[in-house]
Amino acid sequence: MTRRREFLLGVLGAVLAFGACEAVSRAGIVRRSYLPPASEVLARAAQLAGDGAFLDGIGATLRAWALGLGLACAIAVPLGLLLGTVPVLDAAVRAVVEFLRPLPSVALIPLVSLLLGSGTGAEVTLIAYASVWPVLFNTVYGLAETDPLARDTLRAFGFGRLGVLLRVELPGTAPFIAAGVRISAAVALILAVASEILSGFGDGLGIFIAQAQTATDGTRDVLAGVLWAGTLGLVINGVLVGAERRLFAWAHEPRDAQRRFGPERQGVRA
Template identity: 40%
Template structure:
């Protein structure tokens, strides 16, 4: 009786032990990735400082990494600069939201309907490679130099990655799962809501991770090229015209890069929270 009572206890503890082992391995992997990222960043900064100190560039107007970091910290306390950054972030997310509203329903339609996909695929492939920045002069003529122009450029650049990822996610839906839903008597709309849409969510979040960085780049580019008076691109343009503006420009670029990393980390957290189930089989 003693052996029979201990056997179930041992078997019940095995899954828990395996789960703890996997959790520990996951934490070690994340810690190793963070350490390598920090070392890579430090190495880049050291190399940057060496290049500037020893004058390895043809022109000696690039500030060193130490000067740039000090200037960057100072900019973070400048309300005018922070206002420009806030304007860029707000317009970036506005354009991304517009692209999301367009791409998600259209991607579901094109992914579900073979006829609609056949009709639109040529047009999508024709327009997708066009650089959105090339449309800035036209957008300025139509919408002016304000928020509407910048949001339109961001939406134009973000809609295609989102659209193609949603279509891909719909096409990757398990046919057995759809057939099972129909066998339960589910309607077409129920199958789409309970099977197709959850299957497309991981691909959609991947598209969002791609487009978040794209939205910031496009917004800064539109502000810079379109002659806007607000935004990080406008601030960089103004600083580049100053006699000693190279340090400020470099610091602004560094802060823009850090901002992109932070936003991408937030989206990656959403990916782990809502789409990790789709990648369990890949590990």
């Protein structure tokens, strides 16, 4: 019931936002050239669903998103496990990691385009760079939260470092990794669209938005493209949240139980 209520409240919020934008534009509070009615933007977004060229652009953006996110996970998870299990290595590279992490990916567009050109490889590189950090730090944090009693028990039974990692640490860290992947998925989509807008890479959704700025009725097309980007992000997040709840239901049970029954009904007193 809680999830259903949250869904209904989300729908209500979206309807209220839609109605407010529609009313502001129709009433002339904001010029239509700056803010077209929400109904026109929605109709244009629906019309784009039948445009083959536009859908090809969506596919190009999603391919770059998937490749960049996959590359980020392939780098971040092993590196996070290594840093989380070898404190000396973690201390040695911590300064380098903290230096690189705040650098915005969009600031690297000139350098990446100079080295890799203006193809998909450059876009994927930028996406991977921005997406690697949430997965990396969640992996390291998850390892630190592993139950020490479980580790000591396996060691007492003669399991080596690899056995403890595979049987205790990696399963315990998996929910944290999944949360990092979910965060990185949103970051990757932002970078996929933003890099296309700012640099002209590929022929994806960002290119459509950038080109719409110069059109006669550009604001409507820009907002329709933004609506598509937001919808993609919403769908991706929903799929990942659903998969996370199914695969790691045991990690969510205490929180869900507390939300349903409250602490006192679980036998916990403040």
